[in-house]
Amino acid sequence: MTILSNGHQWKYSEFIDNKNYSFDKNQILSSLSKKEIDDAYSSISKWEGYAPTPLISLNKLSKELSLKNIYYKDESKRFNLKSFKALGGAYAVEKVTQGNKDITVATATAGNHGRSVAWGARRLGLKCKIFISEFVSNARGQAMADLGADVIKVKGNYEKSLIECIKQSTENNWQIVQDVAWKNYMVVPKYTMAGYTVMMKEIIDQIKNEEITHIILQAGVGGMAGAMIAGIARYLDNIPVTLVVEPDSAACVMESIKTGRIEKIDIKRESLMGGMSCGEVSLVPWEILKNSVKHCISLPDDDIAKTMKLLGNSNFSEEKIIAGENSAPGVISLITSCEDQNIKENLHLDEKSNVLVIGCEGDTDKEMYKKLINQ
Numbered sequence: 001m002t003i004l005s006n007g008h009q010w011k012y013s014e015f016i017d018n019k020n021y022s023f024d025k026n027q028i029l030s031s032l033s034k035k036e037i038d039d040a041y042s043s044i045s046k047w048e049g050y051a052p053t054p055l056i057s058l059n060k061l062s063k064e065l066s067l068k069n070i071y072y073k074d075e076s077k078r079f080n081l082k083s084f085k086a087l088g089g090a091y092a093v094e095k096v097t098q099g100n101k102d103i104t105v106a107t108a109t110a111g112n113h114g115r116s117v118a119w120g121a122r123r124l125g126l127k128c129k130i131f132i133s134e135f136v137s138n139a140r141g142q143a144m145a146d147l148g149a150d151v152i153k154v155k156g157n158y159e160k161s162l163i164e165c166i167k168q169s170t171e172n173n174w175q176i177v178q179d180v181a182w183k184n185y186m187v188v189p190k191y192t193m194a195g196y197t198v199m200m201k202e203i204i205d206q207i208k209n210e211e212i213t214h215i216i217l218q219a220g221v222g223g224m225a226g227a228m229i230a231g232i233a234r235y236l237d238n239i240p241v242t243l244v245v246e247p248d249s250a251a252c253v254m255e256s257i258k259t260g261r262i263e264k265i266d267i268k269r270e271s272l273m274g275g276m277s278c279g280e281v282s283l284v285p286w287e288i289l290k291n292s293v294k295h296c297i298s299l300p301d302d303d304i305a306k307t308m309k310l311l312g313n314s315n316f317s318e319e320k321i322i323a324g325e326n327s328a329p330g331v332i333s334l335i336t337s338c339e340d341q342n343i344k345e346n347l348h349l350d351e352k353s354n355v356l357v358i359g360c361e362g363d364t365d366k367e368m369y370k371k372l373i374n375q
């Protein structure tokens, strides 16, 4: 074995079991219903240019880790937008505007969600306002401007950009299309999650007769993780082991699962995993995640660039995979879990395991991608 252990120690920061774990499909589907999930698939699968994204076998890695299969859902191929977020924001735009062309939509974003909203607005001929923080790269801002959105840069962090978005939207009567839920703002974020569940529908069609035994889910505010778990409840007969992975500087799901209630993190350092650098789990996903996530793991940034490179050089699979910063942690947490014998046994990772990891984005920020893989 060479690529993994070649003098390199794969790192995780913390691993926990959820003491409140109980996977109750009915309870999960009461937060995001079968109808909401089915409606999203029915709409999105009819969009022009729609095609399921590839499910790639990381056959070289599964051999090294002595697992049966590792499936990598490659969202770098999603609608030319290069991330799963394309499914959520654009679907929410369609649902909230319902054919009314006089509506201006607005959102605050770290990048990928905004790109989806801008694209969804352009599809439907709507005006679009995007608020970004000073930490969002020019390349990401430009990508949204190229889709016809007005991009407004706000001094401060993501939270400041959201406050400004709400303020200006209220003054101007714009429709906010946010992927984060708060009290009295649940319907739109639910649409975004319903959109993300399309990934799970595709996966069960692609996986054919195999059974997924483990699923590793990246979390920022938890929308994707919550949606995928709702997808499991909707589409799967079995219940895979569920693992949520977060940056150690912003492990808001992990900290909330520890106490059983939403805990807010004061982010002291922005992680390289920008889309996952979120201080508070969103309300709708929390209702799903609090019981249905079996384990949480947090990671430092150390192995991100290396993993992107290994995926890009086809060290883990037959083909080269373009994986962005937020795609790497699924693979990293699987490797670290297999290298720690206690965790490996706790997770029942063995030669019968079919593990699903989510390659949630490609080179959504081309400059950053180049910089990291050339490190």
Ligand SMILES: Cc1ncc(COP(=O)(O)O)c(C=O)c1O
Pocket (backbone or CB within 6 Å): 083, 084, 085, 110, 112, 113, 218, 219, 220, 221, 222, 223, 224, 225, 275, 276, 278, 326, 327, 360, 361
């Ligand atoms: C590529 C990517 N992966 C993961 C996430 C985290 O998703 P969520 O905030 O729904 O948990 C994001 C969020 O922006 C993202 O852009």
